[in-house]
Amino acid sequence: MREVNSLPLEEQKRLLEEEYSWVLETRKKREEKEKTLPPLPGAAEGRVVTRFAPNPDFAIHLGNARPAILSYEYKVMYKGKFILRFEDTDPRTKTPLPEAYELIRRDLEWLGIKWDEEYIQSLRMPIYYDIARRLIENGCAYIDDRPGHEYREYRNKGMLEKYPPRLRSVEENLDLWEKMLEGVFSEGEAVLRVKTDPNHPDPSIRDWVAFRIIDTGKHPHPIVGDKYVVWPTYNLAAGVDDHLLGVTHILRAKEHMQNTEKQKYVYECLGWKYPEVIHFGRLKLEGFIMSKSTLKKLYEAGTASGIDDPRFATIAGLRRRGFTAEAIRKLILEVGVKYTDASISFTNLAAINRSIIDPMARRIMVVLDPVPMLVEGIPWGEKSFEIPYHPNGRLGSRTITVPGPSTTIYVSRSDLDLLRGAKIVRLMEAFNVEITSIGVNEIKARYHSQGLEEARKHGAPIIQWVLAGGSIPIELVVPEGLDLYHKMGLAEEAAKSLRRDELVQLVRIGFARIDAIEGDERGNVRRVVAIFSHE
RNA sequence: GCCGCGGUAGUAUAGCCCGGCCAAGUAUGCGGGCCUUUCAAGCCCGUGACCCGGGUUCAAAUCCCGGCCGCGGCACCA
Incomplete structure (x- = not known):
């Protein structure tokens, strides 16, 4: 070792490459290993019992979901047991919300978490x-x-x-x-x-x-x-239950560090063995309301649309915003069990979610703040375009029929600048038009050509569009911090086939979740409400 | 103030326990390119970090000391 170290760096490197290349290869192999949670101290397969112990005074948010996801993940990893325990021993200052018990169960189920046993502390007073x-x-x-x-x-x-x-x-x-x-x-x-x-x-x-x-x-x-009238405090009830229910590993946020020490006095007195504890830092999610007190205030004041308001970092809010359980799980696993606090950037969560929903999100054309465009000189009486819902071709297709010789379509106001800068524009998946005039509220254009190659030749931008006939109104709700913006637009006729909760990609706008399909008495779709998820 | 815990690229994380496969990996972001009927996806290239200062050692992100910064707790809340 000493000998090698005394050699010049270049020489060491050469030696390594020539004589010990296997070292480098082993290193590569190790890097390719899949990332998993670190092993639990003192854990053996089949002997791990974890628990999630929420206070049912409100729905759970990303921060509380972390111990739930991690605890469940470890249970699965070690083929152990996972317990759900409601800690509702303070009817005075943290009065349990009657509906929260069920809200929490639903959120966990949605996250894909199954519990083997359930306990409610207020039922265990004796x-x-x-x-x-x-x-x-x-x-x-x-x-x-x-x-x-x-x-x-x-x-x-x-x-x-x-x-x-x-x-x-x-x-x-x-x-x-x-x-x-x-x-x-x-x-x-x-x-x-x-x-x-x-x-x-x-x-x-x-x-x-x-x-x-x-x-x-x-x-x-x-x-x-x-x-x-006599109620146990958190430290008593939680400490006692962890032992009585056979919990072997506790995963919780670092605000509980001192509590561990308190509870140990009870364990010592009764001759019990304290479970292994893993503490981790707090989680912040950029761009979302996370504090439970703010969440509660907005909820109780009725300012929010519900516990699932898309501005909320509640599990229900994230779901409504279009985030998948799988994305949340991946995020939590990626953050892991570090002591330090973590501020999750929105783009990071979005990136994870995008990779999950991109392959299954239908592409729909929507124009926001629509501006009419009269297209003349169309060389056909009527022509149908079959357009796949996804470039991968696996999600089927819809047909858009364009009448001639002239027709009115709508384009987005935000594309006006683009139109001004280009003579020729391609209407996505259809044909090319030449812009003849652009007014504030009306655009005139002439049919130019059909082929994509033609559009390429002219460097024509490609924009989304909707027919005047058949298109349906859409409201896109865009959450931004404490604000919600409501953008109005028109969606192509195929939007009538959307289902509530469906995750779609509004072409050139971003991913969105369909929040509501409003229809008339006869079942015709009148209007669609979508919530913007992310780009 | 007192008690406790931490500080790796813009963000998140791997490595730290057990010093040398670290010339610090990965994801995302950002910049550039290719591809593409989306501003999505995919592919390629690039960018960028061990909080600071000492010490120990042949060798420190890793061990020790000091500082700085951040976080948590200090309830008849959980």
Whole structure:
């Protein structure tokens, strides 16, 4: 090794190429390997249990979907088990939304995620109460019935060991616990704290609250109403369930790092083994509204068209915008499990989506802000053009019949400049015309020739167009940050065959999802609404 | 402020644990070209990164120290 290193670089290189070329080849092979998720620590096939534990206070968005997708992916990778668990133990400040349970299930299904078991924490209250008793009996928890400021005073002065409630006997604690359950205390009057290192360097960890009282008379729970007044906090419920349900690997965002440490005190007390935890950074999606609070505000204010508003980074919003589950999955897998935050650029997501939908998106001609063009001198009475829906020829075709000797078509106003700069223009898939005049609201043209070669010879631009007869109105909704732009246009007659949810490519505009097909009483298509996805 | 975690091209990521196959890979973007009845797709070429400074070592993206920057937590939320 030393010998080789002492050689000049050129010499080393030559030696490598001549004598050890196999090294270079191995390297190439390694690069060709398909990219997958890194292995889970301590995982064995058939023995991995992961879970997704959303709070059903709102629909899930790309950020929450990440742990769901990753957890599910690992379950599949190790042929394990994947659990869906609703964490709805705060009827007061994060009141569960009754419909959110089902919205979340649907979003997961749409993402292609299947869960083996489902749990709802508000239905497991007796289990948590049981744990509370065991914690008290083991001397690991105590009832704190003093006002909050007293506890904080002791804690902040580093005198938590001497905090009187902490010194209570097991019997006394058990007794007070039963009183809590019986409803003797009201909100704020008593909590159950888990004993931790009283001088833990992070004060937020010291003797954290495991149960508190919530007046469910005032704040009824959507599932269990006012049946319970003593509610476990996240750390208690989640920590306990992860053990009880046999979870082996937890994947969650880094805001939970301190929680892991809190929960470990419960595990230690009860002699449980804490699952492996993988934390990852936060996800931002450029150009979308992602914050749950903003999302909720817009949703509740009715400003948004629903939880699936195309400006939202909710799973439903992304779906409505025309993103596929496969694209979302690929994106999440690509981002992986890094600690650092990631800002996903819109073009990146779009690129992934495009590669998936391009082969199956029918090409449809639409002109936005239409300008009429009178074409004269057409040398036929009527002529039909059969145009494939996709250049790959696999999606069938439609026929456009152009009447002669003169007819009116529409072109996009945005193409006017193009028309001004060119004498000859090719109407895509049809024939070539010569522009004779361009007014603000009318263009006149003469039939020039038929062939594509002719168009090429003249360097004619190729534009999309629609016939005046038979075309149908289309509204293209273009989301841009907080705004939605509504662009009006005309679509070719074949647009009548579009289906709701279909992903199409509006030629020379971009990909879009068909959001609505509006018809009259007799079932005739009157108008199409599309949502712009991306270029 | 206190506690914790990170910093690889415009964006996202591989490599870091276990220093040498790294002259840093891939995707996307961007620029150019080819092809094409779309501004889509495809093909080719190019572009562009190890936060900074020290140290250890024959050898540092990788290990150590310091700095800078960013993020998370500090609830009777999850």
